[in-house]
Amino acid sequence: MKRIFVLMLSLTLVLALSGCIFGGGREETTVTIPDALPEEEIEITLWHAFGDANQELLQEMFDEFNEMYPNVTINQVTQGGYDELRSATINAITAGTTPTLVMGYPDHFVEYLNGNALVPLDEYIEHEEFGIDLDDFVPGFLAENQQYLDGNMYSMPFAKSTEMVVYNKTVFDHHGIDIPDDEALTWADLIGFADTVQGSGDMQCEFLFNADSAANFFINSSRQWDAGYTTTEGDVLIDNETTREMLNYYKDLMDQDILAFPIEWDQDYGSTNFLQGDVCMTQGSTAGTRYNVPVEGQEGKFGQFEIGITPIIQLEGGTESAIQQGPNVAMISDATEAERLAAWLLIKHMTNTENTAFFAMNTGYVPVRLSAFNDPDYQAFLNTDDADRLPFSMAANVAYAQVDYYQYDPAFVGRITSSTVRQEAGFMFERIYSETQSVEESLQQMLEQLGQ
Numbered sequence: 001m002k003r004i005f006v007l008m009l010s011l012t013l014v015l016a017l018s019g020c021i022f023g024g025g026r027e028e029t030t031v032t033i034p035d036a037l038p039e040e041e042i043e044i045t046l047w048h049a050f051g052d053a054n055q056e057l058l059q060e061m062f063d064e065f066n067e068m069y070p071n072v073t074i075n076q077v078t079q080g081g082y083d084e085l086r087s088a089t090i091n092a093i094t095a096g097t098t099p100t101l102v103m104g105y106p107d108h109f110v111e112y113l114n115g116n117a118l119v120p121l122d123e124y125i126e127h128e129e130f131g132i133d134l135d136d137f138v139p140g141f142l143a144e145n146q147q148y149l150d151g152n153m154y155s156m157p158f159a160k161s162t163e164m165v166v167y168n169k170t171v172f173d174h175h176g177i178d179i180p181d182d183e184a185l186t187w188a189d190l191i192g193f194a195d196t197v198q199g200s201g202d203m204q205c206e207f208l209f210n211a212d213s214a215a216n217f218f219i220n221s222s223r224q225w226d227a228g229y230t231t232t233e234g235d236v237l238i239d240n241e242t243t244r245e246m247l248n249y250y251k252d253l254m255d256q257d258i259l260a261f262p263i264e265w266d267q268d269y270g271s272t273n274f275l276q277g278d279v280c281m282t283q284g285s286t287a288g289t290r291y292n293v294p295v296e297g298q299e300g301k302f303g304q305f306e307i308g309i310t311p312i313i314q315l316e317g318g319t320e321s322a323i324q325q326g327p328n329v330a331m332i333s334d335a336t337e338a339e340r341l342a343a344w345l346l347i348k349h350m351t352n353t354e355n356t357a358f359f360a361m362n363t364g365y366v367p368v369r370l371s372a373f374n375d376p377d378y379q380a381f382l383n384t385d386d387a388d389r390l391p392f393s394m395a396a397n398v399a400y401a402q403v404d405y406y407q408y409d410p411a412f413v414g415r416i417t418s419s420t421v422r423q424e425a426g427f428m429f430e431r432i433y434s435e436t437q438s439v440e441e442s443l444q445q446m447l448e449q450l451g452q
Helices: 011-019 052-068 082-095 106-114 122-126 139-144 169-174 187-197 214-224 241-255 271-276 286-292 337-350 353-361 376-382 390-401 418-434 439-449
Strands: 042-048 072-078 101-104 155-157 161-168 207-211 279-285 307-310 322-325 328-331
Touching (some): 052 072, 052 337, 072 337, 082 101, 082 106, 101 106, 106 418, 139 155, 139 322, 161 286, 169 307, 187 207, 187 241, 214 241, 214 322, 214 418, 241 439, 271 279, 271 286, 279 286, 286 390, 328 337, 353 376, 353 390, 376 390
Parallel strands (some): 042 072, 042 101, 207 279
Antiparallel strands (some): 101 328, 155 328, 161 279, 161 307, 161 322
16 A cells, blocks of 8 residues: 655755855855965865765775875765755855865755855866866766856766666566666556566566656656756746646556555665565666665565666657766865865866776766776776676666766755755655645645745
8 A cells, every 4th residue: 555644845944054055245266276286284174975885985095195195184074964964064154164075966066156155166177287178077967067057167076876777687587578788668668568577476576667766757757758847047847738748647657556656665765675576677876776686595575586777767759868866076165275276186086087987886876987988997897797796787887878868957046946846846746656646736736835
């Protein structure tokens, strides 16, 4: 039985957090780059939301950096999740106790930028000695960091991911259904084999497909349907007939148990129920690959089954789109010229070809540089037959297959923020799924919550 609940969003906290740095009296940030990194002792601090495993990988990069710049001390501090990281950074900006670098998303950065708290990176990027070649970065990742309205770049891509579909290959092979790893299925494809794969039989799943993030699902579906979502100016474009047609289309798939969300099982993600055999396909982040891999002695309907990975589902005849995720890195303005240069050199080091390939191979994230995809070590990784690395390799190949149509969320602040719209989009889809509201009622509630 679908979980019945009432989903409400209070805008008060969001606006309060944003407002606390609006008009904070900070002067506009100017950039002066030293001719060389000073020999004095320099300390820089990076705030992020990574767990222990990723912190260890970062430390390896930092140790290499220290060999080149022994006078620079790097501190990394996790702030919990990304919401906690955003709140901590806003509070630190207000109090004047900021880190040198902070990871996050553009919808976080525009809030910091609204308080003149970020350093524009353009002069560092274009610097004759310390600069970086933007042509080598994945275009979709770069575009996300070039969307700021004043035309400057305030962040660089670091740990990027996309969504993928992990499926129960054992079940699909049993039914003679071959799923490609380099070409996306369509919803028409899923509807076509639902009767075969879905059901209560020994080699069937009760639900066919799970989407981990209802918000991502709405945003990306809006792009595939050319329905409109938001703009960088803060316009909300969802009140149209194409959006209504889209929502009713997916409501029909929900009613047939072809499409589910994790709230079906009172979960945040579908991985647990995918492993249990409740659902045969699950769409989520490539960075979460490890959570969808059955282990020896796996409990559930199918035990330790074989998995496959394929690109995210597309709309037949629609616009190809895959959402991009994962944190970027920005520089906070409360730093000396020496600290800023050291911080920039660290960004450059963390995003070089070798390090972006290294981080991707060990995490499920995607390299941010095009040259990293051709790096010999990364190429060997893409073609590995090592059982322990194979799931990550499959996810990486799928991510590469989608690289030409990565999209990003427009970031904005104002009466409402882009993060607020995103959160409401997820709530809307979940209300429809849980049958607490009709399509029209849920859409209208989202519009009302956003003051439309």
